[in-house]
Amino acid sequence: MSRIGKKPVELPSGVSASVSGQTIEVKGPKGTHSFTATDDVTLAVEDNTVTVTPRGKSKRARQQWGMSRTMVANMVTGVTDGFKKELEINGVGYRAAMQGNVLKLNLGYSHEVNFEVPAGVTVTAAKPTEITVEGSDPQLVGQVAANIREWRKPEPYKGKGIKYKDEFIFRKEGKKK
Missing domain, CATH: 3.90.930.12 (Ribosomal protein L6)
Structure with a gap:
């Protein structure tokens, strides 16, 4: 189990996220960033949090789980603080x-x-x-x-x-x- 991947990413006020397929787009005061995740993970946005969950138990899915969550967290940090x-x-x-x-x-x-x-x-x-x-x-x-x-x-x-x-x-x- 990915310890990093389990944590949901909190969206602070002024930041919005939208998911379309495997692409997530984060908008904030410092701009807009998008990230396309692999097919090994599922992205979901619900009440100001973004959650990443793996599809299956393969080694690649677990690797992509933590990495995708970190990429989303970096996008949120980038559009708020930089x-x-x-x-x-x-x-x-x-x-x-x-x-x-x-x-x-x-x-x-x-x-x-x-x-x-x-x-x-x-x-x-x-x-x-x-x-x-x-x-x-x-x-x-x-x-x-x-x-x-x-x-x-x-x-x-x-x-x-x-x-x-x-x-x-x-x-x-x-x-x-």
């Missing part, structure tokens, strides 16, 4: 600035890196060393944050680079004389 990733930039001369829809990064290269921000995500640089990625789709927010981090990953000796705010960098000791 998702957020915070990045920190460490290094002398390393900085970031937003210019329209382009994030301009100075990361020690001979050129400035221009990162186009995709639709559905907002990127802000409140300070030159802090970047915030926000949006209603957790996959897209995480992917954009990973793409920004990819330009200069933190190195283990001085910790220079772009890292997540809660990330721990394992430090190495330098050469000894």
